[in-house]
Amino acid sequence: LSLLKGLLQVNVxxxxxxxxxxxxxxxxxxxxxxxxxxxxLSNQALQFCFGAQVSRFCPPRKSCYDWIGPPDKCSNLRPVxxxxxxxxxxxxxxxxxLRQETQEWNQQFWANQNLTFRKEKEExxxxxxxxxxxxxxxxxxxxxxxxxxxxxxxxxxxxxxNFQKHMYYNRDWYKRNFAITYFMxxxxxxxxxxxxxxxxxxxxx
Amino acid sequence: MAASPHTLSSxxxxxxxxxxxxxxxxxxxxxxxxxxxxxxRNINKQWITFQHFNFLKRxxxxxxxxxxxxxxxxxxxxxxxPFLEKISSGQAKAEVHELRxxxxxxxxxxxxxxxxxxxxxxxxxxxxxxxxxGNATKEEKQWKEMKLHVDDLPGILARLSKIxxxxxxxxxxxxxxxxxxxxxDWPCFLLTLLGxxxxxxxxxxxxxxxxxxxxxxxxxxxxxxLVRGQIxxxxxxxxATCCALPGVALLTWGVNPLTGALxxxxxxxxxCCYTPLKRISIANTWVxxxxxxxxxxxxxTAATGCLDAGAFLLGGILYSWQFPHFNALSWGLREDYSxxxxxxxxxxxxxxxRRVALRHCLALIGLSTAAPILDVxxxxxxxxxxxxxxxxxxxxFRFYRxxxxxxxxxxxxxxxxxxxxxLLLMLTCKQPPxxxxxxxxxxx
Numbered sequence: 041l042s043l044l045k046g047l048l049q050v051n052v053x054x055x056x057x058x059x060x061x062x063x064x065x066x067x068x069x070x071x072x073x074x075x076x077x078x079x080x081l082s083n084q085a086l087q088f089c090f091g092a093q094v095s096r097f098c099p100p101r102k103s104c105y106d107w108i109g110p111p112d113k114c115s116n117l118r119p120v121x122x123x124x125x126x127x128x129x130x131x132x133x134x135x136x137x138l139r140q141e142t143q144e145w146n147q148q149f150w151a152n153q154n155l156t157f158r159k160e161k162e163e164x165x166x167x168x169x170x171x172x173x174x175x176x177x178x179x180x181x182x183x184x185x186x187x188x189x190x191x192x193x194x195x196x197x198x199x200x201x202n203f204q205k206h207m208y209y210n211r212d213w214y215k216r217n218f219a220i221t222y223f224m225x226x227x228x229x230x231x232x233x234x235x236x237x238x239x240x241x242x243x244x245x
Numbered sequence: 246m247a248a249s250p251h252t253l254s255s256x257x258x259x260x261x262x263x264x265x266x267x268x269x270x271x272x273x274x275x276x277x278x279x280x281x282x283x284x285x286r287n288i289n290k291q292w293i294t295f296q297h298f299n300f301l302k303r304x305x306x307x308x309x310x311x312x313x314x315x316x317x318x319x320x321x322x323x324x325x326x327p328f329l330e331k332i333s334s335g336q337a338k339a340e341v342h343e344l345r346x347x348x349x350x351x352x353x354x355x356x357x358x359x360x361x362x363x364x365x366x367x368x369x370x371x372x373x374x375x376x377x378x379g380n381a382t383k384e385e386k387q388w389k390e391m392k393l394h395v396d397d398l399p400g401i402l403a404r405l406s407k408i409x410x411x412x413x414x415x416x417x418x419x420x421x422x423x424x425x426x427x428x429x430d431w432p433c434f435l436l437t438l439l440g441x442x443x444x445x446x447x448x449x450x451x452x453x454x455x456x457x458x459x460x461x462x463x464x465x466x467x468x469x470x471l472v473r474g475q476i477x478x479x480x481x482x483x484x485a486t487c488c489a490l491p492g493v494a495l496l497t498w499g500v501n502p503l504t505g506a507l508x509x510x511x512x513x514x515x516x517c518c519y520t521p522l523k524r525i526s527i528a529n530t531w532v533x534x535x536x537x538x539x540x541x542x543x544x545x546t547a548a549t550g551c552l553d554a555g556a557f558l559l560g561g562i563l564y565s566w567q568f569p570h571f572n573a574l575s576w577g578l579r580e581d582y583s584x585x586x587x588x589x590x591x592x593x594x595x596x597x598x599r600r601v602a603l604r605h606c607l608a609l610i611g612l613s614t615a616a617p618i619l620d621v622x623x624x625x626x627x628x629x630x631x632x633x634x635x636x637x638x639x640x641x642f643r644f645y646r647x648x649x650x651x652x653x654x655x656x657x658x659x660x661x662x663x664x665x666x667x668l669l670l671m672l673t674c675k676q677p678p679x680x681x682x683x684x685x686x687x688x689x
Binding site for chain 1: 384385387388389390391392454455457458461462467472473474477478479482521524525579580582583584586587588592593595648649650
């Protein structure tokens with residue numbers, strides 16, 4: 041278990057709970073908005089989810105493509121292992137770093153969101169069952185649950201509580217998505233341009 | 246009498262479109278597993294490296310702890326191929342016991358020799374560890390190369406453009422065209438359908454482009470191509486542009502400018518209004534209903550060249566239909582919507598949700614009565630459509646009163662067959678020419 045903690049502490053330190061390394065192009069306010077809506081994850085939560093998947097995976101040497109993994113258990117997002125070509129241009133590097141950072145940011149948000157949801161749902165169920173005077177387990181021994189109509193109050197409350205958080209997230213997600221796609225376009229054009237130049241050189245020679 | 250060729254053509258069309266959709270779906274489903282297996286067979290052969298063994302070593306520690314904490318029962322590995330299984334478990338066992346470095350790339354002979362020695366050293370912890378590492382390598386196998394195979398592209402693009410929904414949209418457009426007065430112009434009809442289909446593909450692709458992390462978190466949408474990384478966002482946007490531009494051009498210059506303008510407006514409404522609004526306010530449902538109402542209006546304007554009362558009636562029918570359809574669907578998705586941050590009536594205003602669904606079921610009865618008044622159909626139509634309208638209203642009332650999953654599902658499934666049947670009945674009761682209807686000039 042100490043090995044596990046050590047491994048994950050390293051991971052957390054590397055990726056960081058704040059992304060203002062200066063490696064986030066065009067997002068100088070990353071740290072600020074992030075702190076404004078980030079709720080502290082418990083150590084336990086972090087141990088289960090955070091980023092361990094990507095750092096563990098190793099693609100075959102021959103492959104020169106990105107690799108995408110199964111959905112993460114907490115965030116439901118699929119981690120991507122980015123391929124670093126030997127002759128990576130500065131533009132390609134910028135794109136890769138942006139994608140990497142966005143992936144981590146997304147992972148943080150959704151892992152946090154889903155865990156908070158699960159936790160608060162449990163608390164809600166416990167409090168309602170207590171109010172009804174029922175135990176946490178039904179006679180059959182299974183976990184007691186509330187029906188959909190009782191849960192509806194919780195869903196409504198959760199949605200309205202997180203509304204502002206979602207507004208910030210949406211705004212930033214749209215910005216990042218556009219930026220990534222824009223840079224992808226630029227990289228593609230750069231590649232085409234280089235290929236054409238190479239062809240021209242060959243025909244001249 | 247004049248109604249029958251129209252009915253026949255729209256029936257044929259629905260059948261043809263349905264056939265295409267089925268074919269595309271089957272192809273997509275059949276091709277992927279074969280490519281997957283082939284890919285992994287090739288890759289696994291190259292995986293014997295020192296780096297890989299170290300990674301397995303780390304995986305053993307974390308996986309063991311994770312399995313203890315989460316109380317996951319170690320599942321038996323799926324039998325993908327006996328060859329694959331042997332290699333991976335051999336690697337695992339080699340790692341657990343022989344923590345000395347193994348020089349890359351190991352020859353197959355030495356690997357097999359290692360395997361044999363280790364099999365002799367059986368103990369409970371070894372088995373458990375190898376199962377855990379087996380789980381790890383199983384997870385490893387789920388990693389896929391983000392390489393686009395050209396053969397997969399049609400299936401991927403079909404899913405990106407939500408081809409089934411597009412087919413439904415195109416069929417409502419064809420109904421609008423067929424119900425419009427005037428002689429039936431086949432070339433114009435086909436151009437309209439193609440243009441509308443392309444516009445719908447474009448709009449759906451952009452919608453998926455915007456919603457990747459949200460789609461990942463909902464069960465209904467987690468297998469979409471962008472979520473699974475089967476294509477890049479750049480390709481999705483390029484595809485959308487390549488559909489939108491010819492689609493709108495076809496509608497504007499091949500049919501008439503009004504239809505083209507409606508197409509552009511609808512794409513804008515869906516991608517730039519409805520999609521972001523889903524996360525901001527419950528008003529998104531009303532905007533979405535307008536998005537659904539525009540295609541039959543486009544069909545009508547393609548045939549007649551103008552926006553007259555009949556066009557608005559058809560639009561109104563589709564608009565009203567959206568509410569029982571969507572509100573009933575959203576009733577079962579409340580948990581996912583709440584967690585994902587979607588502002589839907591079913592979550593925030595449940596009573597309103599049910600009231601609106603019922604209200605619009607009743608509105609459908611009103612609209613079907615308005616049809617003969619506006620000379621779109623004969624008076625037979627409200628009479629023969631009354632049974633299905635009453636039935637959906639009854640289900641709407643049950644949903645309003647009971648507010649449970651059972652009634653919502655019944656209402657939703659009813660809406661799925663109610664609409665095609667309703668439109669079909671409308672077609673059969675279409676006002677014949679010379680019945681006093683306004684003849685708009687079909688433009689080309």
